[in-house]
Amino acid sequence: MTTRISVLQMTSGIDPEANAATIEAALEQGSAVGAAMLFTPEMSGLIDRDRTRAKAHIVPEEQDPVLSRIRDAAARTGVWAAIGSLAVLRDDGRFANRAFVIDASGEIRARYDKIHMFDVDLATGESWRESNAYAPGDQVVTVETPAGKLGLAICYDVRFPALFEALGRQRCDIIAIPAAFTVPTGQAHWHIMQRARAIEASAYVVCAAQVGQHEDGRATYGHSMVIDPWGDVLIDLGGDEATLGFVEIDPARIAEIRKQLPSLANKRLITK
Known part of the structure; x- marks a missing residue:
């Protein structure tokens, strides 16, 4: 039996309330057509490179108005929400780029802090130093959902095979890789890397x-x-x-591919 999911492509801005309203509307649209889960991008609640201005909106998760509104909307619509990430304030005063999985009653089932920080100078002149503001996570996270066992990653994580090796060992049915890719890196690498991760894990991405x-x-x-x-x-x-957008997730397709190409079962640990 297939499970319908919805995928939200956003242009998040500097107003968290407006971004939350967009996600709420997507949950309602998904509910109307029988979607069991919604997936949203990285930094769904706020995109603002002005860190002084953004800081006023980055609060502990229990105070985050976007998270609160999404939890309420998930409970109201009966649709799970895989929130690609929100910027939240940690107990130690640093920020986390944190993904959330919220169930149909509005409860948080899983959290994942982005492990790999995007620190780079691009040929276009763009410079990004994510580690200046954000603390990296250190935990591999999976969670059972209506669409199957879900593994969590965020954006730049896609370039680091060890994380997906770990998720593959846990036999994830789906891996979420929400993103806010720059245009140059997207044009060069987006499609090929995402497809490679699906093939390696024999899972939906x-x-x-x-x-x-x-x-x-x-x-x-x-x-x-x-x-x-x-x-x-x-x-x-x-x-x-x-x-x-909407897609059907078919567990029979996962089983079929893993039978045809049993790379997960054949994998050996290389120690030298």
């Missing part, structure tokens, strides 16, 4: 993405996708606009 020109001046690549365990792209929402 759901990559909800930010898209377009944001209020803070940055541009993101878009192309939110769902990829099946064979590496076929089931949906690509393009690089032009915020939108919502």
